[in-house]
Amino acid sequence: MLIAAGCSSDSGSDDGKDKGADASASTSASPSPTVQAAAYKKLPEACSVLSKKTLDDLAPKAKSGKQGSSDDVSTRASCSWSSLDNNGVKGSQFRWLNVSLLRFDSDTTRGAGDKLAKEYYDKQVRDAQGTEGAKGTKAEPVTGTGDEATAVRYDLKKKEGTFKQQTVVARVENVVVTLDYNGAGLAGDKTPDAGDLLKDAQKAAKEAVASVTKANGTGSADSSPSQSASGKASSKPSPSDSQPASDKG
Numbered sequence: 635m636l637i638a639a640g641c642s643s644d645s646g647s648d649d650g651k652d653k654g655a656d657a658s659a660s661t662s663a664s665p666s667p668t669v670q671a672a673a674y675k676k677l678p679e680a681c682s683v684l685s686k687k688t689l690d691d692l693a694p695k696a697k698s699g700k701q702g703s704s705d706d707v708s709t710r711a712s713c714s715w716s717s718l719d720n721n722g723v724k725g726s727q728f729r730w731l732n733v734s735l736l737r738f739d740s741d742t743t744r745g746a747g748d749k750l751a752k753e754y755y756d757k758q759v760r761d762a763q764g765t766e767g768a769k770g771t772k773a774e775p776v777t778g779t780g781d782e783a784t785a786v787r788y789d790l791k792k793k794e795g796t797f798k799q800q801t802v803v804a805r806v807e808n809v810v811v812t813l814d815y816n817g818a819g820l821a822g823d824k825t826p827d828a829g830d831l832l833k834d835a836q837k838a839a840k841e842a843v844a845s846v847t848k849a850n851g852t853g854s855a856d857s858s859p860s861q862s863a864s865g866k867a868s869s870k871p872s873p874s875d876s877q878p879a880s881d882k883g
Contacts, residue, residue, distance in 0.1 A: 672740045672747030673807035678849035680711035683733055683842040692815060692834050693717035693729045702734070711735045725823025728794075732814040733842050739808070747808030748781075755782065755805040758812050762786035762801040776836055780806035780843040787832055795820050798828045802839035809846050813839040 681699035695717040702712030714732040738750040768788035776783035783804035815835040817826040
């Protein structure tokens, strides 16, 4: 009886240890937060996203592009061109073109890169539609340009003349491309046709989006469907860091 009791007691003690070990193993095996890796890892050089022919069409008198300042060109880049075709007493034609690129990394706290880019894309469209002093604002979807794109157009009167503003905002995966293009006839020259400017802006935006895809090869995401917090926590653009509205034109 004493032997049997001893065995019974030992058995109970081992059984308790096993349960404790199982609980510990279950706790340590809990998965860490993951998020899908961002598709695009870099941006093209901003002043090279448009072909020479496109630049000649949109800003024929621009000598070269002016690259915007950025502390990390892999996540944020921009370039602008200013063109003034002076026709003497007949007036002059002014054109201003700007391309801004923002890339969002995936983050376990904030979410997937394409989701963050979508939020910024929506904000850019709203900001364009709400430009102070804009007259006759119209917005329309643009097809064949990234995953989604919207064109916003309006007139903006300044002391120099009436500027016809075209803004095309496009998102491709985790990158947002914002293209601003405006034109005006100054010193008595005729005001450019807004429809023609819009067609040019849409063409240029499509070309800029294609440059983003090309810079990332096939543009496909990493083979790993998810990534841990330690693998993807890097600097991310904030929606508040968009191109200042005062720079337009």
